[in-house]
Amino acid sequence: MPKIALYEPDIPQNTAAIIRTCACLGAKLEIIEPCGFLLSDKRFKRVAMDYFKEGEIIFYQNSEHFFEEKKNERVLLMTTKASIPYTDFQFQKDDTLLFGRESSGVPEFVHKKVTHRLRIPMVENKRSLNLATSVAIILSENLRQIRIQ
Numbered sequence: 001m002p003k004i005a006l007y008e009p010d011i012p013q014n015t016a017a018i019i020r021t022c023a024c025l026g027a028k029l030e031i032i033e034p035c036g037f038l039l040s041d042k043r044f045k046r047v048a049m050d051y052f053k054e055g056e057i058i059f060y061q062n063s064e065h066f067f068e069e070k071k072n073e074r075v076l077l078m079t080t081k082a083s084i085p086y087t088d089f090q091f092q093k094d095d096t097l098l099f100g101r102e103s104s105g106v107p108e109f110v111h112k113k114v115t116h117r118l119r120i121p122m123v124e125n126k127r128s129l130n131l132a133t134s135v136a137i138i139l140s141e142n143l144r145q146i147r148i149q
Helices: 012-025 042-051 063-069 108-113 131-148
Strands: 003-007 028-032 057-060 075-078 096-099 116-119
Touching: 003 012, 003 131, 012 028, 012 131, 028 063, 057 063, 063 108, 075 108, 096 131
Parallel strands: 003 028, 003 096, 028 057, 075 096, 075 116
Antiparallel strands: none
């Protein structure tokens, strides 16, 4: 089962849309806290609908706890700062796909802790895709690759 990890997400509607994507595509969701919103936020609940089951999401108190739990696993950071396009990368079944905070990505120390950094190729002079869209793109490629292995 693929694993999607969100680093301190701060937009409730994006996190809710990612919950739905993970539920529909069979991925496990992991959230590194603190979140920039409450899970009781009505914007979050409206988008997540009945897909959100708190027991199915793993919450980490902070990034130190997350990386301690992942010390024997590959953690792949999706970032606009990477040089390797995700289309040129070979995913493995136990990879954790880490996505940064919508407003600020991840701090430098997270960049140093991950196994690989990947990017989604985009046209020049565009900042980034929506987080939920990025998760859907990367998760789809991950699933395509691990199903043919």
